[in-house]
Amino acid sequence: NAGVMQNPRHLVRRRGQEARLRCSPMKGHSHVYWYRQLPEEGLKFMVYLQKENIIDESGMPKERFSAEFPKEGPSILRIQQVVRGDSAAYFCASSPGQGGTEAFFGQGTRLTVV
Amino acid sequence: GENVEQHPSTLSVQEGDSAVIKCTYSDSASNYFPWYKQELGKRPQLIIDIRSNVGEKKDQRIAVTLNKTAKHFSLHITETQPEDSAVYFCAAYNNNDMRFGAGTRLTVKP
16 A cells, blocks of 8 residues: 655746646545645645545635645646745645544655746 | 644753653544654654543653643653654644644754
């Protein structure tokens, strides 16, 4: 059973381009969380999704950011028209979501906007 | 939604001493409280967790206590070692929604 897989591990984008970050949850996990981590800082909640549903997106910036978790395929975090302030590590975590169980993290995607 | 506060933000101890990190949460319905350790450049990994029907749990040098009435929980590391140096995050979990504290950077000096 492979762990949570994120790709790419490193992503460099120029200002104004789009960034697409992918997260494949562990087998059997239907709940996905996305977090942003700035250097030397904590994990900031962005969005919580279940298959085909956004459950809580209260941590997502209102503009340029979107997330999806389709019935088939990985969860995608999409950042349009990236700016330098978007540079960070983006982690996803998955859980089976059955009444409080361990969430497993992916290795993260380090986004650098130049 | 749930709000988790964590203190201190940084903690420095001498090797062999104990370290205590404290968290409070806002939603009394939260029922699962994991602790994660994140080493530099790596992903957070679970080190211990506790459910709301238990007051204390221990695993070797690590223990977690939970006070549901006061809505706070703590991580205790005894006989600290340099390899315990990392960032530690607490989390509170309610209805499948998990929120983290801001993290504590622990440094264990040899």
